[in-house]
Amino acid sequence: MSLLVVGLSHRSAPVSILERASLSADTQAKLLQDTLAAEPAAEGTVLATCNRIELYADVDKFHAGVAELSTLLAQHSGVGLDELTPYLYVHYEDRAVHHLFSVACGLDSMVVGEGQILGQIKDALALGQDLHTAGRLLNDLFQQALRVGKRAHSETGIDRAGQSLVTFGLEQLAGGDGTGGTDVEAWAKGKKALVIGAGSMSSLAAATLARSGVSEIVVANRTLARAERLAQILGEPGGSGVAARAVEMVAVGDELTRADIVISCTGATGLVLTGENIEAAVRHRRTPLALLDLAMPRDIDAAAHRTPGVRLVDIESLAEASADAPMAADVDQVRGIVSDEVAAFGAAQRAAHITPTVVALRTMAADVVANEVARLEGRLPGLDDKQRAEITQTVRRVVDKLLHAPTVRVKQLASEPGGAGYADALRTLFDLDPETVASVSRADLNDADVKNRGRV
Secondary structure (H helix, E strand, C coil), X not given: CXXXXXXXXXXXXXXXXXXXXXXXXXXXXXXXXHHHHCCCEEEEEEEEECCEEEEEEEECCHHHHHHHHXXXXXXXXXXXXXXXXXXXXXXXXXXXXXXXXXXXXXXXXXXXXXXXXXXXXXXXXXXXXXXXXXXXXXXXXXXXXXXXXXXXXXXXXHHHHCCCHHHHHHHHHCCCCCCCXXXXXXXXXXXXXXXXXXXXXXXXXXHHHHHHCCCEEEEEECCHHHHHHHHHHHHCCCCCCCEEEEEEHHHHHHHHCCCCEEEECCCCCCCCECHHHHHHHHCCCCXXXXXXXXXXXXXXXXXXXXXXXXXXXXXXXXXXXXXXXXXCCHHHHHHHHHHHHHHHHHHHHHHHHHHHHXXXXXXXXXXXXXXXXXXXXXXXXXXXXHHHHHHHHHHHHHHHHHHHHXXXXXXXXXXXXXXXXXXXXXXXXXXXXXXXXXHHHHHHHHHHHHHHHHHC
16 A cells, blocks of 8 residues: 545645635545545545645555545535646655655745644544544654654744744735734734634634734634633633633624724635625724635635725735745755655655564464474473473574564565565565464554554
């Protein structure tokens, strides 16, 4: 089996396509279930963010896998396959690993170096685990991607190469060029903010606004309890301490007339703020209204661009602005980390591939020892316990010494590129039962699943 990723992102597709192809939580779950039902895929998970949709799978056939995953993405996104295909990219085996590790480090983000992607990768893994669609390969891959991303942020200055999408968006609203030259705090200080949504991105937006010095944050959400929880966290002494309150979505219209900054990021499939909503709010205002739309598909009507007294920054304008953002020297260092980690992951996976065969070989050898000792006892019934134990230990030592060098060496060879064939050779030379090897693999997978679920 081999790793395959098929996807599209802000680098390959226009925002209009990404917006139409966005997947709800329910749709992601159905996509994964259908992926495993497809013949070429043994496991899968989906990474869906505001600017990327990627389907990861362990497949046994490359071309059939690409065709099947592309078709599934088209079916569940609602974008026709012919229309979607020109924007899809495909990565296979080591290139797929390299891609995910680069994504985890923020190298493929709209704003280079942003760290929120790590939380989204963690969510993607958790979804695959909850649905039991992520097996050993994807568990290992995504866990390692999280570690690589954390390493990049701790060992380099990649954070200086870019800001979080929220901070970058606020810089654009404040009139900056995205290089960090804009004093967002001076611009935001004392302003009233409205955050629409209470998910992870909205929570990050609210926390960023609080640090920027806004005087008040109003949280609106379809589920009032979640909005109240976020408002409570914001207002806690141990938190930001900003004045915060929660309202239902029906109150958004009234709050628009009072807010100076609005950040929206919901999972709605339609517009949350229409052009009419915004025009009605502006009629009751004397100060400019700044809107930041981080949702995909968009929450705020693009027509707001044309409304006097309104400044709108959305995913599309952020993509255009970030294209000219400077790259930090630390990016090269992160690329080096990614390359090293990809090589290490590949070697570890190849070595792990032969482990079940080695275990099965040693199990067979142990059975041979046990059978021969039992046969000896039948022929020499007068052996006492001490003699029997010494003979058994001697036979075991002989077998262990004979197997030690070849099993150690085969693990070393298997970790090298092209080393997968050594497991097949070992099974053939020792006539190992394929079902015995498979049973060891299943046991390892179950143990790994328990460990990985506890680490997410």
